Amino acid sequence: MQIGFVGLGKMGGNMVHRIERDSDHEVVAFDPNADAVSTAEGHGASGAATLEELVSKLDAPRMVWLMVPSGDITESTIAKLADLLEPGDTIVDGGNSNWHDDQRRAKELEPKGIHYADVGTSGGVWGLDVGYCMMAGGPDESIAQLAPILDVLAPPDGWRHFGASGAGHFVKMVHNGVEYGMMQAYAEGFDLMHQSEFPIELKEVAGLWNRGSVVRSWLCELAELAFKQEGNDLKGLQGYVDDSGEGRWMMNDGIEMAVPTPALAASLYARFYSRQEGDYAARVLAALRNQFGGHAVKKVEET
Amino acid sequence: MQIGFVGLGKMGGNMVHRIERDSDHEVVAFDPNADAVSTAEGHGASGAATLEELVSKLDAPRMVWLMVPSGDITESTIAKLADLLEPGDTIVDGGNSNWHDDQRRAKELEPKGIHYADVGTSGGVWGLDVGYCMMAGGPDESIAQLAPILDVLAPPDGWRHFGASGAGHFVKMVHNGVEYGMMQAYAEGFDLMHQSEFPIELKEVAGLWNRGSVVRSWLCELAELAFKQEGNDLKGLQGYVDDSGEGRWMMNDGIEMAVPTPALAASLYARFYSRQEGDYAARVLAALRNQFGGHAVKKVEET
Amino acid sequence: MQIGFVGLGKMGGNMVHRIERDSDHEVVAFDPNADAVSTAEGHGASGAATLEELVSKLDAPRMVWLMVPSGDITESTIAKLADLLEPGDTIVDGGNSNWHDDQRRAKELEPKGIHYADVGTSGGVWGLDVGYCMMAGGPDESIAQLAPILDVLAPPDGWRHFGASGAGHFVKMVHNGVEYGMMQAYAEGFDLMHQSEFPIELKEVAGLWNRGSVVRSWLCELAELAFKQEGNDLKGLQGYVDDSGEGRWMMNDGIEMAVPTPALAASLYARFYSRQEGDYAARVLAALRNQFGGHAVKKVEET
């Protein structure tokens, strides 16, 4: 089958590579960066210099997969495609959109007869080799048309269709929220062991836990690799942890739906704290302790 | 009545001052620091150069109030007094002991016939003027003997007897745990307002909230004072917040009794985070994100 | 001065009563419930049978205060007033709106030249007697016009203007979020004392803490009243706690602004848990424990 690919960065480029390498599907590939298009052509894709050319090279009903940064770029790309595509075509957002945006977009595209599907992807840089775990949402007919592509992108039996537009990114959002909680659980454990009186080698703990313990997991395998590479003290790293948005969205949804997510909250706030967010609150605490007296407060040094 | 006072620091010294100023009770005062004893004498107390002298100056049944640092000094002072006192005498710990230690000490002193009472005190540096809010535990007869002293130390109707030895420090511990939660609640609110897009003067908020709002409190009055003195940005203060132990004890007791104390936990951990505890956990998170790729990680700069 | 009042329920009715009782201002009052209008007339207001009549009875520039349920009713009332009012008039939302909605409405009304102000109110059923603590947002000229009304509604010096439209409800939202945290802090403390081995009378604790302790507050006064009325065991009450929205909004804003609010999160989730939200998560935990064996799991009884 044919598919258009918009966005040939690390993720999109690898996906095109995997499709061309492992199947007979035809990919028409576009990216504002001409080098990325050339690379895709090198893997066997048909390059396009513009969105218009990409659309013109595809037979209806067209399937166009977006792998572009979430937010404004995704919005504007969808707006342009909405003008170029025809009824029966499908836009697939393979990026990291909020599922509420998916629902809005599907509704906005409906009057034009254009379908909207969303695919959440987990697997990172290993996807090229082992395949991407894919969570899909959208109309049945769009997903049916997309299935051969998902079959080649995913490992065996490695994708699922979870419902109408938005369902894919919803499950992916929850996946990431669970990931936050698992990572924080390990981090608290390794922290306590590192501060303890015992001379514990954390790479040994992570490795051992992966051989038969209840907490064995891929993240624990990564932890073993990390301690091997970075050493027991992780001296080369700063304790500064970004968040990519999905954890916040999941907390918001939990609040909206009255589902308590305290482990996720702990995990997200731990990342905020790692970035010194909350420092002003701490100064308020110091100021109050200063007021009721008897407590030493650290003043900023005079210079 | 007569009372012995051991420990004439800021708190103990003010208490002796208040008793001598506002009543006819006789205080026999001892401190290893002779200057502190002289000061107490200046307020009308009878000084003692040693614990032995203090005990010898008191008529049985004696009442000896300890106002010394919790921990080893309290333990060793009680041990010495246990050898000097007689059956029917009472040791009162007015400091910040863990109530489990009170229970142990009461049991240890029982074979000697010496009573043990514990008084938790709130009020800080204002106590000299307005009186100390006092929470007492111990045998009924000891508290009955002590009542005239508590009457003068506390504001009107400002002390209560909550049960056997340990009950006073238990209620005081909970008091401090509640204080942690209230302070954190205000701190989160002031932080959010400070980060907001509105040009909010926090001293105005704190002042306003004290005039008729649901969250009016003494801590909110302190917040108004603090913002007036330190400015809206609290620039002169570091966001480094100590904890004095009672919050930890209350969490431990909650865990032991299966009583969830999540707001207290949030408050205590916020203080830990303010001291960069949890930094290693954050480095573990950074290391894991580094492993699964695609995430920028801050490396410690080479020099 | 003149003011229109829309919404004469418990809060709005009392406010009209207070204005008429304590000032010479003229209130034109409307409510869909004719009895509520009659009551307002009894306090000295001029009644209106429709929004149109209310607007016609006011001289420009008009000031119309809404005290109606937040959400759809507020939205539709504002929409109707937008058609009836003239440039230079002001709509004041005195209810519990989300400040993001205030900002949107102010923007929507701008092309018509109609001003929008928002006033958050704390004080509950005591406001009629002691005045309402009021937090205002909106254009300077609207708040200047409104000031005489705020002067009579609030206790002395009991209102403040915190910035553009939305600022009032923003500060009120934070107020409520702080209230959640303070309530949870007290609740955890009273819970621990209630479960303890000591025979503690909680009304005595609450009363004592209000006489000189660090945690004295109006909420602690309410706690004393509550334990006096409901008894130490609170047997007559169910542990089911609603939330009115502001706590959720404040959490969402904290998430958006990367301000950690862990005590608020703990407080909100505690309310969710009180309503058995999280029960499904607990069943997931039970199911997992069941799988890895050796753990007794409570099965639902067969009938």
Place this chain on the structure above:
Amino acid sequence: MQIGFVGLGKMGGNMVHRIERDSDHEVVAFDPNADAVSTAEGHGASGAATLEELVSKLDAPRMVWLMVPSGDITESTIAKLADLLEPGDTIVDGGNSNWHDDQRRAKELEPKGIHYADVGTSGGVWGLDVGYCMMAGGPDESIAQLAPILDVLAPPDGWRHFGASGAGHFVKMVHNGVEYGMMQAYAEGFDLMHQSEFPIELKEVAGLWNRGSVVRSWLCELAELAFKQEGNDLKGLQGYVDDSGEGRWMMNDGIEMAVPTPALAASLYARFYSRQEGDYAARVLAALRNQFGGHAVKKVEET
């Protein structure tokens, strides 16, 4: 080599079975339940009717492995063995002791020249087949003597020695704390998906996540099994979740060491809430809301 086994319940019995089946080591087995001893004999062990007989059947330096309930039974068994064993012998606690107790016991046994080792075990009912993941603490010479036994009990490369007495149970405690956090992370995610508007089959999610996603783990495999057996609604299970102690210990150690463990706290408190702990705190909240008026409160129904 020879080893004595005390405690032939599900775990201990399986361990003896595994040793006899998979090695030439000799096990001398004792349990107060004679049937359990017979079963062990059936697997090839040499039975003992008393602790004295068990000790007499072993050659010095003896190695005695305890697999009995933690707490009083472990304490009294160690006390009895301390009288029966000789200098150079080793007691191994293979149960779920708190590592602080291990440290105390090691110290208490030192004057008698008896060594103390502790082995934390993960793996549950599958251990007989696939081996137990084992975390060991204790003197080097004891662990060296014990190594051949650990080799047969564990899967390949499946045990480690982490330091002096207590280190094994310390790492095992952290293991369990991490497990709590991971389980809670999954539970929150499955809860949100279950409450969502999408018709998500959770067994499909769990299965899919195990094929290439970042959150793949053994617990996620168990989740898939659980949803397959119990159905999407988990209708047959009650949301009542016990805790076995290690999570509490780890929280206490975090508090002692000033290591924030907020995800663990969230997980432990979620279990408390599942058992209706916190209900009294909720009633306090309801009582306070009742006081400040305007809030509907659920009263316990009159009968």
